[in-house]
Amino acid sequence: MSADVAAPLLANVLAALDPSLLLPLQNGLGAAGDLVFGVLLWFLEQWYWLMDWVYYFTGLEMVNPRYRFMHRAILVGLCIGVMAPLIGTFLVHRQLALIGDALAHTGFAGVAVGLFLNAVLDLGVSPYLTAVVVAMIAALFIELISEVTDAYNDVSMAIVLSTGFALGTTLISLNAGGLAVGVNQFLFGNLSTVSPQSAAILLVLFAVIVGTVAVTRNQLLYVTFDETAAAVSGISVNWYNRVMVMLTAMVVVGAMQIMGVILVAAMLVVPVAGATQVSRSFSESLLVSVVLAELAVLLGIGVAYYGGVTAGGVIVLVAVGIYVCAVAVGKLQSVRGEQTTPDMGSIEADGTTRTGDD
Amino acid sequence: MSADDTGPATADATAGEPVVELADVTFGYTATPVVENVSLTVDPGEYVAIVGPNGSGKSTLMQLLLGLLEPDAGRAHLFGERADRFDDGERIGYVAQRANAAKEMPITVREVVKMGRFAHVGLDRLRDDDGSVVEDLRDDPLDTVRDIANAVSGRLSASDWAAVDDALETVGMNAFADRRITELSGGQRQRAFIARALASEADLLVLDEPTVGVDAESVDAFYDLLAALNAEGITVLLIEHDLGAVVEHADRVVCLNREVYFDGPTDEFVESDALARAFGTEARFLAEVDG
Numbered sequence: 001m002s003a004d005v006a007a008p009l010l011a012n013v014l015a016a017l018d019p020s021l022l023l024p025l026q027n028g029l030g031a032a033g034d035l036v037f038g039v040l041l042w043f044l045e046q047w048y049w050l051m052d053w054v055y056y057f058t059g060l061e062m063v064n065p066r067y068r069f070m071h072r073a074i075l076v077g078l079c080i081g082v083m084a085p086l087i088g089t090f091l092v093h094r095q096l097a098l099i100g101d102a103l104a105h106t107g108f109a110g111v112a113v114g115l116f117l118n119a120v121l122d123l124g125v126s127p128y129l130t131a132v133v134v135a136m137i138a139a140l141f142i143e144l145i146s147e148v149t150d151a152y153n154d155v156s157m158a159i160v161l162s163t164g165f166a167l168g169t170t171l172i173s174l175n176a177g178g179l180a181v182g183v184n185q186f187l188f189g190n191l192s193t194v195s196p197q198s199a200a201i202l203l204v205l206f207a208v209i210v211g212t213v214a215v216t217r218n219q220l221l222y223v224t225f226d227e228t229a230a231a232v233s234g235i236s237v238n239w240y241n242r243v244m245v246m247l248t249a250m251v252v253v254g255a256m257q258i259m260g261v262i263l264v265a266a267m268l269v270v271p272v273a274g275a276t277q278v279s280r281s282f283s284e285s286l287l288v289s290v291v292l293a294e295l296a297v298l299l300g301i302g303v304a305y306y307g308g309v310t311a312g313g314v315i316v317l318v319a320v321g322i323y324v325c326a327v328a329v330g331k332l333q334s335v336r337g338e339q340t341t342p343d344m345g346s347i348e349a350d351g352t353t354r355t356g357d358d
Numbered sequence: 359m360s361a362d363d364t365g366p367a368t369a370d371a372t373a374g375e376p377v378v379e380l381a382d383v384t385f386g387y388t389a390t391p392v393v394e395n396v397s398l399t400v401d402p403g404e405y406v407a408i409v410g411p412n413g414s415g416k417s418t419l420m421q422l423l424l425g426l427l428e429p430d431a432g433r434a435h436l437f438g439e440r441a442d443r444f445d446d447g448e449r450i451g452y453v454a455q456r457a458n459a460a461k462e463m464p465i466t467v468r469e470v471v472k473m474g475r476f477a478h479v480g481l482d483r484l485r486d487d488d489g490s491v492v493e494d495l496r497d498d499p500l501d502t503v504r505d506i507a508n509a510v511s512g513r514l515s516a517s518d519w520a521a522v523d524d525a526l527e528t529v530g531m532n533a534f535a536d537r538r539i540t541e542l543s544g545g546q547r548q549r550a551f552i553a554r555a556l557a558s559e560a561d562l563l564v565l566d567e568p569t570v571g572v573d574a575e576s577v578d579a580f581y582d583l584l585a586a587l588n589a590e591g592i593t594v595l596l597i598e599h600d601l602g603a604v605v606e607h608a609d610r611v612v613c614l615n616r617e618v619y620f621d622g623p624t625d626e627f628v629e630s631d632a633l634a635r636a637f638g639t640e641a642r643f644l645a646e647v648d649g
Contacts, residue, residue, distance in 0.1 A: 093463045214511060215512065216512075221469075222476055224463075225463065228452065229452045229554075230473075232447060232452040232564075233448065233450070233452075233476060234446070275464075276462055276463075279464040280464060280537075283469070
């Protein structure tokens with residue numbers, strides 16, 4: 001029996017016999033959670049220390065030690081600048097650029113679920129946690145709808161997007177007075193609302209996403225480039241598709257904090273589209289897209305802070321500006337490339353090669 | 359024999375067995391079968407072409423024999439194992455029709471060919487063929503850590519990169535190894551995909567109408583390469599609409615239109631009436647019409 005089946009079964013049996021038997025298990029999980037959270041808070045303290053030094057060296061007001069929320073916003077922004085293009089590169093080249101939008105809307109539903117539960121049951125759960133859970137379930141539904149009904153991916157995305165937004169608005173309308181005020185920050189993002197708890201959740205998401213991509217990048221690349229050949233080579237295409245959409249859900253929810261539901265998908269797509277214009281290889285495009293995203297995030301946060309405007313919108317506008325520049329550079333590269341096309345080697349019947357025009 | 363029958367478990371145990379074995383295979387996407395009672399055996403080293411009119415079930419048959427579809431009836435085996443459970447992916451090289459994948463994807467020829475090695479990397483590299491832990495891991499702790507890290511991260515070894523370089527050399531694509539695949543012509547692109555199959559050290563090369571959209575000069579070079587690879591012992595299974603190319607290059611022809619109309623040597627196929635029966639009475643070889 002596999003561990004993931006055995007554990008819940010054991011818990012159910014214990015609970016049926018005597019609920020008090022579950023307490024050590026719950027205590028153990030709680031202690032592990034506290035330990036992880038403690039480590040993340042320690043990391044945040046080190047980050048504050050680093051930002052303090054940046055302030056002393058540069059004198060930049062937005063990293064003033066009094067503004068810890070800005071330190072956290074910059075950390076979250078930098079993490080998004082790595083996670084989003086890392087996943088977006090695979091999505092864009094699978095022509096799934098809009099899946100981020102669909103999952104952002106279900107993330108919104110997840111936030112509404114969290115706020116609703118907190119308002120009604122006083123659970124005190126972070127809306128970002130409920131958003132992660134709802135978005136990941138929705139991500140699996142997108143894959144499931146495509147697999148079961150043979151529908152195009154954009155059909156399943158549209159269904160999940162609409163359902164997510166409908167669920168979110170319904171839950172908000174059920175308790176409008178208490179929820180409407182809090183929802184704006186999730187719709188449009190806000191630099192000042194990145195709490196230590198939210199930053200810690202994002203760091204966990206960051207570790208999971210980067211670690212998973214590092215281990216599965218070969219399979220994800222093969223499935224992205226040639227799904228049939230990947231299947232023939234023994235790769236479980238459906239399984240890796242599910243991994244990809246679940247990672248996307250994590251990125252979307254993580255980025256929602258400062259980007260907002262409405263603009264979060266842009267970070268998955270725009271830096272990747274820019275990198276595609278100027279990169280010659282896949283590994284180069286991954287690197288370039290991360291650099292472009294970080295540039296957009298840092299410039300965007302800076303402009304938002306000093307200009308007193310919403311960070312999400314500025315970050316996207318900066319990213320689009322960078323994309324336009326990348327298109328221009330890409331066209332220049334193409335013109336230069338056409339002038340330096342090399343000769344092609346051709347094949348002899350015995351499998352050896354000779355040089356010359358093809 | 360039922361669809362649940364399973365062949366021998368290991369590749370070693372299948373030595374000398376057919377590379378592909380279909381027995382009374384029937385499959386349909388709806389109630390109407392696309393492929394019906396098809397039996398086909400391909401032995402190691404053969405060069406077999408599957409021909410048939412549009413909609414005759416050629417590509418479906420290819421997916422059945424590769425294990426991408428499960429037969430409604432009959433059985434499909436690859437190297438002696440049930441095709442849909444076959445997990446020795448590096449033994450198969452697959453080249454699709456107009457293998458163009460994502461249109462604007464920035465990926466070099468070398469990165470495409472590198473994919474042929476992906477089936478060789480991973481945790482399986484830590485085990486010998488008999489399933490035991492490889493010798494190096496037992497001896498040197500530092501090697502152990504390094505090898506486990508490489509296996510988990512899917513990092514390619516020096517021998518993997520050598521296989522990639524050899525494959526590029528064989529298809530004459532060295533000069534283009536670092537160019538974007540989207541900058542290549544159709545013929546050049548197909549060479550890159552052949553190189554990917556070679557890099558995986560495949561025993562079986564399956565090609566689904568690989569020369570569609572490829573210029574005539576490149577088509578000739580492409581078939582020369584296939585002939586050379588077949589001469590080296592690689593089994594070639596070609597699905598092709600170009601009957602002239604089939605007659606010129608393949609040793610054996612399977613003519614399909616839902617069921618098998620002909621299965622035999624190419625010269626016998628030319629003399630037979632299978633083409634007319636499978637394609638309709640108006641179908642003729644161009645050479646015959648010209649003559």
